[in-house]
Amino acid sequence: LSALPTQDPGPSEPGPNATGSEISHLLVRAGGYLCALPLPAVRRVLRGVVVHPLPGAAPELRGLAEFAGEPLAVLDLARLVRAPLGANPAHPVTIIAWIGQGESRELVGLAADGALDVVRLSEEGTVGGDGDLVRGEAVVGGEVVRVLDLEAFGRATAS
Amino acid sequence: MSGPALRSGYVLMRHGKTLWAVADAAVRSVTRVENGYRLQLAAAELLADEVVGIVPSLKPHPISPAVRRFWAMPTAGLAVYGHEPLVLLDPEELPASLRCDPPSVEVS
Numbered sequence: 001l002s003a004l005p006t007q008d009p010g011p012s013e014p015g016p017n018a019t020g021s022e023i024s025h026l027l028v029r030a031g032g033y034l035c036a037l038p039l040p041a042v043r044r045v046l047r048g049v050v051v052h053p054l055p056g057a058a059p060e061l062r063g064l065a066e067f068a069g070e071p072l073a074v075l076d077l078a079r080l081v082r083a084p085l086g087a088n089p090a091h092p093v094t095i096i097a098w099i100g101q102g103e104s105r106e107l108v109g110l111a112a113d114g115a116l117d118v119v120r121l122s123e124e125g126t127v128g129g130d131g132d133l134v135r136g137e138a139v140v141g142g143e144v145v146r147v148l149d150l151e152a153f154g155r156a157t158a159s
Numbered sequence: 160m161s162g163p164a165l166r167s168g169y170v171l172m173r174h175g176k177t178l179w180a181v182a183d184a185a186v187r188s189v190t191r192v193e194n195g196y197r198l199q200l201a202a203a204e205l206l207a208d209e210v211v212g213i214v215p216s217l218k219p220h221p222i223s224p225a226v227r228r229f230w231a232m233p234t235a236g237l238a239v240y241g242h243e244p245l246v247l248l249d250p251e252e253l254p255a256s257l258r259c260d261p262p263s264v265e266v267s
Contacts, residue, residue, distance in 0.1 A: 052176060052177055052178065052243065052244055053176050053177065054177060054226075054230050054232070054246070055174075055175055055177060055232070055256050056230065056231070056232055056254075056256060057229055057230040058228075058229035058230065060228075060229045061225070061226065061228075061229035061230055064226075064237065064244035064246075065244060066239050066242045066243060066244050069239060070220060070239060071220055071237035071238065071239055071244035071245075072244070073223055073225040073226045075225060075229075099225065100224060100225075104224045106223045106224060106225060108223070108225050153225075154224060154225075154228060
């Protein structure tokens with residue numbers, strides 16, 4: 001597996017660039033959406049991950065991969081955020097990230113169509129949200145970005 | 160497959176694009192058939208495209224919440240063989256998609 005430049009601040013510690021309510025986010029493309037993933041939850045960005053599909057799985061679950069000698073669920077980020085179809089990805093990536101919280105906290109792969117940039121977003125600049133994975137929307141460079149709350153993954157179905 | 164009564168390890172088999180493993184002790188026989196292999200277990204017969212081999216041990220991992228959320232198939236967990244993830248089968252609860260069609264029963 002080839003690794004892109006990464007930051008690994010750990011699963012629960014604030015990122016190195018976090019100041020006040022402003023947190024660094026990894027900007028990725030997922031289908032027709034731009035999404036921002038909180039950088040403290042991101043462990044690594046990989047390309048060329050081999051995914052083994054599971055028969056009968058929902059489309060949100062692309063399959064299993066091997067990461068650090070252990071099985072890793074690879075989820076389709078575009079499906080998770082219900083993004084419309086986008087252009088064929090030129091540089092698809094798998095973002096290894098922590099999702100969920102408490103006993104449900106786990107490391108997964110999030111398949112995305114490209115990793116674009118690291119941006120700093122404030123909570124005040126984020127509006128809306130679905131109470132689950134999408135914390136809200138923000139505008140970055142004139143484009144709407146879905147800001148994700150990876151800790152909230154599964155909260156809507158668990159409660 | 161017909162070794163001593165006490166056996167350990169796992170039989171690895173491929174079905175479709177997925178690698179599966181079942182406890183060696185649960186496998187009674189393996190038969191080559193036209194479209195692959197039939198593994199006879201106590202409760203059912205499994206169909207495999209390929210029998211990869213037998214490994215002495217695997218490190219089982221429980222099914223993670225993310226997998227469970229999007230995949231309802233009964234399993235005994237996950238593991239990795241080499242660099243390939245695999246699904247551990249529960250011999251007592253085998254997924255229907257791996258089972259050979261049950262023999263037809265004539266009703267008189």
